[in-house]
Structures are given as C-alpha cells and as structure tokens.
Amino acid sequence: MLKYWLIFVLTLSGFVMIPSYAEPVMNDTGYVIQDYVKGICCSPTTMAFEGNDILVLSKVSGQVHLFRDGVLQDKPVLQENVTSEGEQGMLGITTVGTKVYLYFTESAKMGGHPLGKRVYSYDWNGQQLVNKTLVKDLPQTQTYHNGGAMTTAKSGSVYMAVGDAGRYGKLQNHPTGEPDDTSVIFRLVPPGPYYAMGIRNSFGLTIDPVTGTLWDTENGPDFGDEVNMVPPNFNSGWDVIVGPANKTQLERLPGFPGYTYHDPQFSWYQTVAPTGIAFTAPQGFGKYKDSVFVGDCNNGNLYRFQLTQNRDGFVFNSPQLKDNEVNVGDS
Numbered sequence: 001m002l003k004y005w006l007i008f009v010l011t012l013s014g015f016v017m018i019p020s021y022a023e024p025v026m027n028d029t030g031y032v033i034q035d036y037v038k039g040i041c042c043s044p045t046t047m048a049f050e051g052n053d054i055l056v057l058s059k060v061s062g063q064v065h066l067f068r069d070g071v072l073q074d075k076p077v078l079q080e081n082v083t084s085e086g087e088q089g090m091l092g093i094t095t096v097g098t099k100v101y102l103y104f105t106e107s108a109k110m111g112g113h114p115l116g117k118r119v120y121s122y123d124w125n126g127q128q129l130v131n132k133t134l135v136k137d138l139p140q141t142q143t144y145h146n147g148g149a150m151t152t153a154k155s156g157s158v159y160m161a162v163g164d165a166g167r168y169g170k171l172q173n174h175p176t177g178e179p180d181d182t183s184v185i186f187r188l189v190p191p192g193p194y195y196a197m198g199i200r201n202s203f204g205l206t207i208d209p210v211t212g213t214l215w216d217t218e219n220g221p222d223f224g225d226e227v228n229m230v231p232p233n234f235n236s237g238w239d240v241i242v243g244p245a246n247k248t249q250l251e252r253l254p255g256f257p258g259y260t261y262h263d264p265q266f267s268w269y270q271t272v273a274p275t276g277i278a279f280t281a282p283q284g285f286g287k288y289k290d291s292v293f294v295g296d297c298n299n300g301n302l303y304r305f306q307l308t309q310n311r312d313g314f315v316f317n318s319p320q321l322k323d324n325e326v327n328v329g330d331s
Contacts, residue, residue: 061076171197215227
C-alpha cells in the first residue's frame with residue numbers, strides 16, 4: 001500500500017523525497033532489504049509466526065493466508081465474513097503454541113452490517129484453522145478506532161488494544177458514561193479486568209522480551225502520537241491528555257478508579273500515525289541490541305529507538321529530543 005504514496009524517508013541529514021511506486025530504501029548500509037513474498041492480496045494488515053509458518057490477515061477479504069517456506073499457498077487457511085468499511089475488517093492475530101487468536105468485525109455475510117467486534121480462538125492443525133471458539137464479544141463497533149493490535153506474553157497471556165470507537169465515557173476520562181469495552185487494553189487470556197484504559201486508538205502492541213513489560217503505540221487526533229510503556233492499571237489520558245501532560249490537564253483529569261496516568265516514553269507533536277512496534281531479541285540484532293523499532297503509516301518510515309539501561313525509556317544524541325518529543329521545527 002505504501003508504494004502508492006509519496007514516501008519520505010528519514011536519513012541522518014534530514015528527509016529525502018522518494019518518488020511514488022519506489023521500493024523501500026535502507027539508510028543503514030550494513031543491512032539490505034530482501035523480498036520474502038510478493039503478490040499478497042486484499043489489504044494485508046498483520047501477521048503471526050506459527051512454528052516456521054507465517055499466517056497473514058487480509059483486512060478486506062476476511063481470509064487468513066499461509067506462507068510456507070517463502071511461498072504463498074494457493075488456498076487460504078480460513079475464510080470469515082467481515083465488513084471492511086473504514087478501519088473494520090480482519091484486524092488482529094496472535095498465537096499461543098498451536099492456539100491462534102483472531103480479532104475482526106464479523107458480519108452475517110461478506111461486507112454486510114457488522115454484528116460486532118469479536119475475538120475467536122482456533123486450533124492450528126498445520127493446514128487449517130479449526131475449532132472456532134468465541135473468546136470476546138465487543139458490541140461497540142464503528143468504522144474507525146477499532147484498534148486491533150494483539151500480542152502474547154512469555155507466560156501465555158494474550159493482550160489486545162481497542163480504540164474508542166467514537167465513544168466518550170468514563171473509559172475516555174469523562175465523568176459520566178459507563179464502561180463499554182472501548183479505549184482499553186484487554187488481558188484476554190486469562191481473562192481479567194481492563195489492563196489499561198484512556199487509549200484513543202492503537203495499531204501497535206508488544207512485550208519487552210527481557211522485562212516482560214507491555215508497550216504500545218497510540219494515535220493522536222492531529223497531534224500527540226505516542227510510544228508508551230504500559231504497566232498494569234495504566235491510564236493513557238485520552239481524551240483529556242494527548243502526548244505529554246501539562247499541569248492544567250492533570251488537574252482536569254477525572255481519572256478512572258484504580259488506574260494511574262503516566263506520560264509517554266516518546267511522542268510526535270505532528271502526527272506520523274505510528275503502527276507496529278517490536279523489540280530486538282535479547283541476543284540482539286547486530287549493532288541494534290537493546291532497540292525498539294516503530295513503523296508509521298503517514299510517511300512509510302521505520303524508526304529505531306535505543307533503550308536506556310533500565311529499559312524504561314530511550315536514549316537520544318540530539319539535544320532536540322531530550323524532552324522525548326519531536327516538536328515543530330525539530331530535526
């Protein structure tokens with residue numbers, strides 16, 4: 001999808017304009033980009049490894065595709081009825097052993113009226129996803145802010161981020177409006193109370209493989225995109241606070257009982273629409289040991305963040321980034 005846009009690639013000296021339909025550009029000469037699979041249909045959203053196989057979701061078709069030994073298999077391993085208008089469709093996947101969890105906006109027929117946002121578990125038998133079982137039914141669906149990011153902890157716990165779906169209640173830090181499973185991060189397996197709340201929308205969720213801490217990316221309205229370390233009972237501040245908070249905003253925050261606000265570890269004042277987030281493995285990735293990678297939708301960039309020694313923030317060489325925010329005019 002990004003090939004159809006004008007892509008700006010961040011380099012050490014600034015931004016370089018790349019023509020439409022360009023191939024990705026690697027700015028680190030120590031690494032190369034290699035095609036693994038081409039010709040994926042129907043707006044692929046995300047993927048998960050299942051052993052040596054890769055399962056890839058198609059937002060529009062409601063299909064799950066199988067890549068085996070670098071080859072896209074002819075037949076999908078699953079077909080579900082979805083509505084894909086706006087930010088709806090086949091949205092999230094994670095695995096626990098041979099158990100596969102999928103999150104999508106289900107409809108009675110392809111492209112029909114959404115019945116709700118639902119999470120199902122399946123068993124992977126090596127050829128198909130079978131034994132469909134409902135895990136979570138989320139009736140508050142909308143054409144936007146449905147989230148979809150999922151991840152699995154070392155313990156086998158499964159987490160999922162859901163956006164506000166246009167709702168404005170207590171989970172969005174308003175004084176009224178009863179909780180309705182929006183603007184939250186769920187611990188789906190084993191089930192529990194909301195892990196976090198006050199989230200506008202998110203397309204990135206991951207676990208630090210060293211500390212086991214949950215992290216996310218979050219999308220601001222027209223400012224204030226974030227990267228957050230997400231402890232249990234985290235209040236991300238929406239819709240009173242976007243980006244780092246000031247004193248007035250903190251005083252206005254009604255809060256949600258038992259949940260505590262924390263500033264983001266990093267933010268962009270001007271939106272880039274951050275998407276996926278991933279840590280390098282504990283053994284490192286060449287010189288990128290102890291790093292976090294974040295993608296963005298608006299520019300097609302992949303950003304590398306260097307973790308602090310305590311792995312609770314980032315280290316920057318640029319004095320402009322010492323406040324942990326890209327402000328207007330910063331390089």
